[in-house]
Amino acid sequence: MCLPAMLVIPLLAVGLIALGSRPKVTALWASVVNCIPGCLASGGVLRSGEILFGPEPIPAREVFPAKFILGMDGLSLSMVWLTLLVTVAAIGSAQAGIKREKEYFICLLLIGLGALGAFLSVDLFYFFTFHEVALVPTFLLVGIWGQGDRAGAAWRMTVYLMLGSMVLLMGLIGLYLSLPETARSLDWRVLGETVRANPLSPGTQRILAALLLIGFGTLVSLVPFHSWAPGGYASAPAPAAMLHAGVLKKFGLYGLMRVALPMTPDGWKEIGWIVGLLLAGNILYLGLAALQQRDFRWLLGFSSAMHMGTVFLGLISGTVLGLAGALTLMVGHGLSAALGFAVAGEISRRTGTSWMQDLGGLAQRAPKLWFYLMVAAMASMGLPGLANFAGEIMIFFGAWAAHPGLVGIAAWGVVLSAVAMLRAVRAIAFGAMSPAVSAEGVADLQGIRETWPLAALSLALLLVGIVPLVVYGPAQPVLERLLTP
């Protein structure tokens, strides 16, 4: 019962807000309370490895076999917790009293709901469906509350994500239809068993792996399908960017782990060199692009898209260590991206700008804000002790045997990321105090009320960084099963 409860609680909050209850308080309570079923479910997973809710798959053949089954295992565990935590932080740092507050918080809750539903779904139909739930709220959030070229960013983001989703859908349809008619199912546990017993033909695997790569890749902003991401995140209001970059983007990587890796193992190996090429593009091209940015939010957008390359390296490593690293980096990146966008949102809300040349001297004026900026930057450049480092180092070790060259490129990525982040920190935090920062009314974070979302994300980063076992430990048996043919 804990699993559907996690979906019902945000839905109830949406209803309450629509009926007139105070938006921020309701949304915040709902997302905090949602951690209770999350805890209970995690307890179940840690005890028995997997918990399920919903009808058991019926062997009889049906025209349309989608079943509303929710499930949670060691792999979805960390994704669900990432979602719960980032949702709490995003709603906590969202401004109460913003224009059209009701719709704002409803949209945020719906994005969180879509992500949770996708991570909890065992059935491919609902897996896809829940992800799309977040599409329209994102469109509205960027379009109504965004900054800069919000209309362009919203359309670009929506059309790109929709296009990616449709390619992904083609891949899923193809996967379903290429199974023998008696063995068709949309439940990925059943699918996995079927494919393990009689693998798909190499040609089919190649096509499916390519479709899934492009589909999921677009959602993850893999080069060359990335161009929606930096601008979209730069324009989105901070909580939307936190949820999208922190959580929703992980849907694509999670899907690749769940579907592409186990269902089309040979195809995935065969197109591995393409993935390698593209991820090198992500790391080098987007890394260099990040160096060129003058706007802090754009920089975060590029650096967030850039780190996806390293995760892809983990996915093609073919080792449990590499996959575990990818999972850890997914969590770490989710937390650090959310922290980064939250800080960027706070800065531009206070100073009215996110152009780095207009900022400067923030460290004197707002030391607490500076501290969290530093945490986000350090995490993003892979400082040991924070989650991203743990993930990256595991990926490098795991991928070394198969792709030493790519590991070298990824290591350069760390350097690029460090240069970009340090330059940003220098420009924003130090130097002479700029007019925007010294202007009247620019205040530091006020007390616990404004600090706690950032503090929670930082603590989580630290926890995963020091004990990455909490992320990959429960997932290890699942990852091993994904790799055994």
Next chain:
Amino acid sequence: MSAWFCPEILLTLAGVGLILVDTLAPEQVRRRTPLLALLAAMGILGWSLWPESRTLPTSWLSLFISDGLAAVFKPFFLFCLVAVVGMATRYRLEADEAVRGEFLALPFFPTAGLCLLVSARDFLAVFVALELVSISLYLLTAFHRTKPASLEAGIKLLVMGGLSTGFLVMGIAWLYAGAGTTEFSKLLLTQAGTGANPAVLMAAGLILAGIGFKVAAVPFHAWAPDVYEGSPTPVTAFLAVASKAAGLILLLRVFGIGAFALESMGEFFRPILLTLGIATVTLGTLAALPQRDFKRLLAYSGIAHAGFMILALGTGGEGGVGTVVAYLWAYLLASLPVLLFVNEMERLHGSTDLRHLDGIGRREPGPSLGFTLCLLSMAGLPPLVGFPVKLAVLANLWNAGERPALVVAVIMAVAGLGIYLTPIRAMYWEREADAIPARRFPPFLFWVMVMAGLLNVWLGFQPQELVRLAEKSLSPLPVLEAIRE
């Protein structure tokens, strides 16, 4: 006469009765005509849903058939009738107010024709039923006789409808010449096993063109936008949903499961149907994007939907037929509420221009929410009911190996999102409208729209209900039954 004919007879009687009441009854009763009309329509709908087997008297067996398809679609048309009559009671006739009684009575006659049409098993019966529909519709389109646009629509429909009837009659004549019969089952018997006869091919081509006009398939679509825009909105709803559905069901009967789907004939027409479908989807979607009048937009979007259904039909087989059945119901559930909303908008603002939507999302949150959900369902976005049916179209195309059609369908599905996001954007993003009307939407609209939206969501999560409907429409398989006789 057995109970089997009752929907048609009741409809005719109700129509005649309403006209009599309107002319003869005293003033106090006349004022109640709208209520009477609505009650009559609802009563007949309720009656048709009554689960009771209605066997056909043997004397009628050569003209009509009582099968799953008829059983599933008679309630469909009656449902449309209820909505259309409901809209007609609210539509502003201005100078033509004196003849509202007729405006309410007239939709009953084409509905009777449509009910006959779906159960026709002979082209003669098809022709008679279609004429009943067409003539009533000519009257209805031009009903707003003080408005030039309405008269123009009437003339256009008359000319184009006459042309399409010409094609159809010509086709029937060729068919009789080529095959010696116009009855579906006899056609099946004579055509089975023989190679395609050129005269019959010609006949089928002409019939396809005739039906193409009815469903507004490219290149027979040119009448649709002008007629939809000029007609009174309730009539637009009838044209957009009921009339289009009837054409598609006729296509199903003859090209999906009937004589024209046989062996070499089927092989001959499959590429033609697919080409037609590709052209229809592409033109409908692309032409809908720049529209600024809602009824024109719906005309083009309806063309696009017809294209998707023709594509499904072009894949042949049971899957394609079932998909069209499910698609039609999904289309009904999404587009009737949209038209209802547009009808109310027109009542307040006097036109259906998209600019009247500006800022409506804030003034009327409830109806706007339902409207948004229905639009998104038309766009085929999960988790709404439009998604599973579009998924079925794509899956059928993949299964049939029609890659070019599949690629076009996917691209158009993505581009179609733009059609429906434009009004949503107007409702939620844009600034407040300058002239806010003093009156607001009536309270009933809130409930109708919210319920319709929720129904779309529920069926999107539980598409199994639609699958059941499609299965029911195919049982007993008319082809088998016909051959057995």
